[in-house]
Amino acid sequence: MVSCQADTELRDLDEEQLWEILESHRYRIVRSTCPNRLTPYLRQAKVLDQLDEEEVLHGPQFTNSAMRVGHMLDLLKTRGKNGALAFLESLKLHNPDTYTLITGLEPSIDLNNFSGLIETSKLTECLAKAVNSLQEELTQEKHQKASLLHHCRQLKDRVPQLEAQNKCLRGIEAEHNRMKREVSSHFHEVLKLKDEMYNLSMHYTNALQEKDLAITRSQGLQEELYLMKQELQRARVETYYERERSLRMPSDLQPQADELLQLREENEKLRSLVELETFSLVQKDILEQNLDEALEGKQELLNRIHSLREQAVIAENQRKQYWEEKEHTLIECHKMKVDCEIYKEKISALQGQVAELQKERDQAYCARDAAQLEISQNLLEKDSLRRKVFELTDQICELRKQARQQQAELGSRVLEPGEQWPKRKQRLVRMHAICPGDESQGSLSVSEVRDPSCRPQPLVFPRSPGEAPFPPGGSGVVQGGGGVAWNWLFPLPHMKCLPSLPSTPIRRRPARRILSRITTIAFHGTALLEQISIIGGNQTGIFIHRVTPGSVADEMSLFPGNQIMVDYEVTDPAFKAILEDATLEEALWVLKRVNGFCCLSVRMNMEGYKRLVSDLENKVVTSGDSFYIRANLALEGKAAGELPVQCNDILHVTDTVFRGESQWSACRVNPYSMKDMDAGIVPNYYQAQQRLIGLIQDMAQQSTSARKSSGGQPKLVRIISTDKSKINPLWSSIDCNVYDPNKADGALLAGSCFTLMPYTLVRPHKLAQLRPVLFVPTLLGKILSDKLCLTKGFEKCLLCEAECTAQNRSLVREKGEPDSRCCVTRQALQLLLEKDVHSLLDVGLECMRALHAAGIYPILLLVSISEKNAKKLKKALQRLGATEEQLLDCVRREEAQLEKVPCLYGTIAPNTWSDLDALVSAVRAAVANEQKKIVWIEQDLH
Incomplete structure (x- = not known):
C-alpha cells in the first residue's frame, strides 16, 4: 500500500519537477550507476531503442561509465515524463540506494508492473544474463567495499583535523561578520563625512566669494583714498597760492x-x-x-x-x-x-x-x-x-x-322672504400669498377664504435667527439677507367659510432687491426652464441668462445676472440642491425636475455674469465648468470628434453640456505639467456607465485562454463603487434623501444610477520635496529596500516601537494591526525629507488613506512578476525565508487591492528586467519619473 502511494506521488509530479529532481542528483547518478545494467529495462519500457543502446554502450566518444550515463540521461530527457519514470523504475530494480537518495522513498517492487515487459521466451536468457551481471557486480562490490573501508578509516582520521578547521573557520566567520558590521557602520560614517565635507566645501566656496567681495571693496576704497589724497594735495596747493597772494597783495x-x-x-x-x-x-x-x-x-x-x-x-x-x-x-x-x-x-x-x-x-x-x-x-x-x-x-x-360646516348644516334655518343676515364689521383677513395647490402660474389668487378660527400661517423662509416675522395681516413671498419684501392683502367683505371662491388677482408690490445678498423667492416653478435659461458651471456659478417676459419668474423680479445659490421644493422638502458649485448639467437636471411650488435662493453677481458672457462671446470658454476626473474604463473614440481614452487617464472636463447635448468636452492632461493636450468629446457619466457595464459583460464572456493571450494588453476596466447609488456621485451638491427614479427625465436616467463609477473626481497636488516610496508586492519591497539603501538617495523609514498616540504624532501602524507598537511617525519622515532622500516605507496598502490625510503622498510602484521572474529571485527570497509561490500569491492579492487605492501608481513590466540588479535600475528610473509627475488624489465620496 505504501508502494502504491509512493508511485502515485511520483506520477503526479509534472515533467519539469521530475527532471529537476534527477538533475539535482546528477553527480551521484553518473558516479554510482552502471549503464549496461539499466539499458535492457529501458529498452523493454520503450524509452530507448536498439540504436540508442548501442550508442550509449559502445560509442567511441564516451571513454568512461560516467560519460555513458550522462549521455543516457540526455537521451531519456528528450522522452519527457515517461523517460524519467522509466529511469526511476530501473534504479528501483538495480540501484535501490540511489533511488532512495533521489526520491526519499524505500524501493519496493511490484511484479505485476513488470510482467508485461519481458516475453516468456526471452525470460530465461534475461535471467541468465542477470545472474552473471549480479555475480560480476558482487565481485566489484567486494573490491569497492574494501576500498571504501580503507577510505572510511582515512576519513575518520581526518575528522579531528576537520573539526579543528571548522572551529577555526567559525572564529573567522564571526570575525568576518564583526568586520562586516564595522564596515557597514564605517560606510555610513563615510557617507556622513562626505555630507560634512560637502557642507564645508560649500562654506569654503562662500568664504572665497566673500573674500573676493572684500578685496573688490578694498580696491574701491583704495581708489577713493587716492582720489582724496589728490584732492587734499590740490587743496594744499590752492591754499599755498592763496597764502602767497594774501602776503603779496591782499x-x-x-x-x-x-x-x-x-x-x-x-x-x-x-x-x-x-x-x-x-x-x-x-x-x-x-x-x-x-x-x-x-x-x-x-x-x-x-x-x-x-x-x-x-x-x-x-x-x-x-x-x-x-x-x-x-x-x-x-x-x-x-x-x-x-x-x-x-x-x-x-x-x-x-x-x-x-x-x-x-x-x-x-x-x-x-x-x-x-x-x-x-x-x-x-x-x-x-x-x-x-x-x-x-x-x-x-x-x-x-x-x-x-x-363647522356640518354644525351649520344641522343648525341652519330657513330665512323668511326679505330677512337678511345680521350685519357685522368688515375685517382684514390674512391668506397665503401663493396657494401651493393652485395650478395657475404667475397670479396670486384667493382659492379659499378661511374662517377666523382657522388662522392660517404665512409661508416664511428665515435666513438667520433673529429676523423679523411677518407683520399681522401680511404674507411674505420674498425674504433676503438684510430685508423682507411683503405682499399685503386688501380687506374683503365678511363671508362664511365656503368651499371655494373664484380666483381674484391681487396686485402686489415687487420684491426689494438687496445687492450682494442672498434672496429667497417662493413661487410656482412649473416648467421652470421655459421661464428662464441658465449659463455657467461649477467654476463660475449658475446664472440666469434670459427670462421669458410675462412669466412667473419675470413677475417675481428675476432677471439676467442673478446667481442661483439654492433650489428646493416646498412640497418635497427632502429634495434640496445647492447650485453654487454645481455643473451646468447638474443644474439643468435639478431645474428640469421642478414641477410645482419651489424656492430659489439667488444673489446679484453682475461682475461674474458679465465676465462669463464676455468669455462665451469671445469663445475663450464654452461653459463655466472646469473639473478633473480619472477614467475608470477605456474608450476607443470611434465616432468623429470623440477622444480616445485609456483606463486611469486624467481628463480636464470643460463643458458638461457640449453643443447643447448630453456629452462632455474634455482634454487629456499632461501628467508632468497639468497642461491640456488632446481635446475631444467623451460620454457623460451615465453613458460612460452603460459602456462600463458592457465592457464588464464582454470580459465575463471571454474564456480563460483568451484572457491569457491578451495579458500584455493595456488595462480596460477599473472597478470602483460608491455608497451613493441613487444619484450621480459626482453631483455632491444635491441632498436627496427620498428619491423617486420614475421622475427622472429621459436624457439623464438618474434613477438608474448604479454603484459602478466610470469616472471619479480627482484633485492635483504639486510637491517640490522628494516623495516616499512604497512597493507592491510588499514582500518584494523588502528586498528592493535593502538593495536601494546601498545607493545614494534612498533610506529606510524606520518603524518606532512606541505607543501610537496623538502625543508622538504617529501616522500609521505596521501592516494595519491595531495592537502593533511599531509606527511610522512624522518625525521620522520629516528627518528623511530634510536629508533630501526618498524614504522607503514598509507598510501595507491599507495605510495609503492615513498617509494622504497627513499630507504625505508616496510614490506607489507595482512590480509585475511572472513565474520566470520569480525563479530569478529565488536566492533573495530564501534569505527572507519565503518561497516563489508566496511571492506570486502576494502579487495576486495586493494587485487586486490596488483597485481601491485613491491615487495613480507606476508599473514595472516583467519584460524590462532579467535579474535583481536590472530590477533595481528599473526601479530607480521609475521613481525618478514618478517624482516629476503631478500627484492626483481621488475625492472620497463614501
Whole structure:
C-alpha cells in the first residue's frame, strides 16, 4: 500500500519537477550507476531503442561509465515524463540506494508492473544474463567495499583535523561578520563625512566669494583714498597760492597800498625838494605823521596775515579730525551691516513663525466655516420642520372648517322672504400669498377664504435667527439677507367659510432687491426652464441668462445676472440642491425636475455674469465648468470628434453640456505639467456607465485562454463603487434623501444610477520635496529596500516601537494591526525629507488613506512578476525565508487591492528586467519619473 502511494506521488509530479529532481542528483547518478545494467529495462519500457543502446554502450566518444550515463540521461530527457519514470523504475530494480537518495522513498517492487515487459521466451536468457551481471557486480562490490573501508578509516582520521578547521573557520566567520558590521557602520560614517565635507566645501566656496567681495571693496576704497589724497594735495596747493597772494597783495589792503605808493612818490618828490630847499617844520611834522599812519596800517596787515595763518593751522587740524571721524564712521558702518544681517536672519525666522501662525489661522477659519455650514444646515432642517408644522396647521384648519360646516348644516334655518343676515364689521383677513395647490402660474389668487378660527400661517423662509416675522395681516413671498419684501392683502367683505371662491388677482408690490445678498423667492416653478435659461458651471456659478417676459419668474423680479445659490421644493422638502458649485448639467437636471411650488435662493453677481458672457462671446470658454476626473474604463473614440481614452487617464472636463447635448468636452492632461493636450468629446457619466457595464459583460464572456493571450494588453476596466447609488456621485451638491427614479427625465436616467463609477473626481497636488516610496508586492519591497539603501538617495523609514498616540504624532501602524507598537511617525519622515532622500516605507496598502490625510503622498510602484521572474529571485527570497509561490500569491492579492487605492501608481513590466540588479535600475528610473509627475488624489465620496 505504501508502494502504491509512493508511485502515485511520483506520477503526479509534472515533467519539469521530475527532471529537476534527477538533475539535482546528477553527480551521484553518473558516479554510482552502471549503464549496461539499466539499458535492457529501458529498452523493454520503450524509452530507448536498439540504436540508442548501442550508442550509449559502445560509442567511441564516451571513454568512461560516467560519460555513458550522462549521455543516457540526455537521451531519456528528450522522452519527457515517461523517460524519467522509466529511469526511476530501473534504479528501483538495480540501484535501490540511489533511488532512495533521489526520491526519499524505500524501493519496493511490484511484479505485476513488470510482467508485461519481458516475453516468456526471452525470460530465461534475461535471467541468465542477470545472474552473471549480479555475480560480476558482487565481485566489484567486494573490491569497492574494501576500498571504501580503507577510505572510511582515512576519513575518520581526518575528522579531528576537520573539526579543528571548522572551529577555526567559525572564529573567522564571526570575525568576518564583526568586520562586516564595522564596515557597514564605517560606510555610513563615510557617507556622513562626505555630507560634512560637502557642507564645508560649500562654506569654503562662500568664504572665497566673500573674500573676493572684500578685496573688490578694498580696491574701491583704495581708489577713493587716492582720489582724496589728490584732492587734499590740490587743496594744499590752492591754499599755498592763496597764502602767497594774501602776503603779496591782499584784496582788502589794495587802497592802502595805493596810498602808500602815492606817499612814496610824494616822499621822493619831497626828498628832491629837500635837496633844493629846506622844508619847513610844519611840513616835516605832516610827513612824519603820514609815515606813522602808514606804519600802523602795515602793522595791521601783518596782524591779519598772522591770524589767517592761525586759521589755516586750525583748518588742517579740523581736516585731520574729520578724517579720523570718517574712518570711525566706516568701521561703524561695517558693524551696522553685520548687525543688519543678524536682524535679517531674525526677521526671516519671525516670518516663518508668522507663516505657521497664518496656517493655524486658516485652519481655525476652516473649522469656523465648517461650524457655520453645520449651523446653516440645522437652520434649513428647522425650516423644513416649520413647513411641515404649517401644513399640519392647514390640515387642522380644514378639519375645523368641515366640522363647522356640518354644525351649520344641522343648525341652519330657513330665512323668511326679505330677512337678511345680521350685519357685522368688515375685517382684514390674512391668506397665503401663493396657494401651493393652485395650478395657475404667475397670479396670486384667493382659492379659499378661511374662517377666523382657522388662522392660517404665512409661508416664511428665515435666513438667520433673529429676523423679523411677518407683520399681522401680511404674507411674505420674498425674504433676503438684510430685508423682507411683503405682499399685503386688501380687506374683503365678511363671508362664511365656503368651499371655494373664484380666483381674484391681487396686485402686489415687487420684491426689494438687496445687492450682494442672498434672496429667497417662493413661487410656482412649473416648467421652470421655459421661464428662464441658465449659463455657467461649477467654476463660475449658475446664472440666469434670459427670462421669458410675462412669466412667473419675470413677475417675481428675476432677471439676467442673478446667481442661483439654492433650489428646493416646498412640497418635497427632502429634495434640496445647492447650485453654487454645481455643473451646468447638474443644474439643468435639478431645474428640469421642478414641477410645482419651489424656492430659489439667488444673489446679484453682475461682475461674474458679465465676465462669463464676455468669455462665451469671445469663445475663450464654452461653459463655466472646469473639473478633473480619472477614467475608470477605456474608450476607443470611434465616432468623429470623440477622444480616445485609456483606463486611469486624467481628463480636464470643460463643458458638461457640449453643443447643447448630453456629452462632455474634455482634454487629456499632461501628467508632468497639468497642461491640456488632446481635446475631444467623451460620454457623460451615465453613458460612460452603460459602456462600463458592457465592457464588464464582454470580459465575463471571454474564456480563460483568451484572457491569457491578451495579458500584455493595456488595462480596460477599473472597478470602483460608491455608497451613493441613487444619484450621480459626482453631483455632491444635491441632498436627496427620498428619491423617486420614475421622475427622472429621459436624457439623464438618474434613477438608474448604479454603484459602478466610470469616472471619479480627482484633485492635483504639486510637491517640490522628494516623495516616499512604497512597493507592491510588499514582500518584494523588502528586498528592493535593502538593495536601494546601498545607493545614494534612498533610506529606510524606520518603524518606532512606541505607543501610537496623538502625543508622538504617529501616522500609521505596521501592516494595519491595531495592537502593533511599531509606527511610522512624522518625525521620522520629516528627518528623511530634510536629508533630501526618498524614504522607503514598509507598510501595507491599507495605510495609503492615513498617509494622504497627513499630507504625505508616496510614490506607489507595482512590480509585475511572472513565474520566470520569480525563479530569478529565488536566492533573495530564501534569505527572507519565503518561497516563489508566496511571492506570486502576494502579487495576486495586493494587485487586486490596488483597485481601491485613491491615487495613480507606476508599473514595472516583467519584460524590462532579467535579474535583481536590472530590477533595481528599473526601479530607480521609475521613481525618478514618478517624482516629476503631478500627484492626483481621488475625492472620497463614501
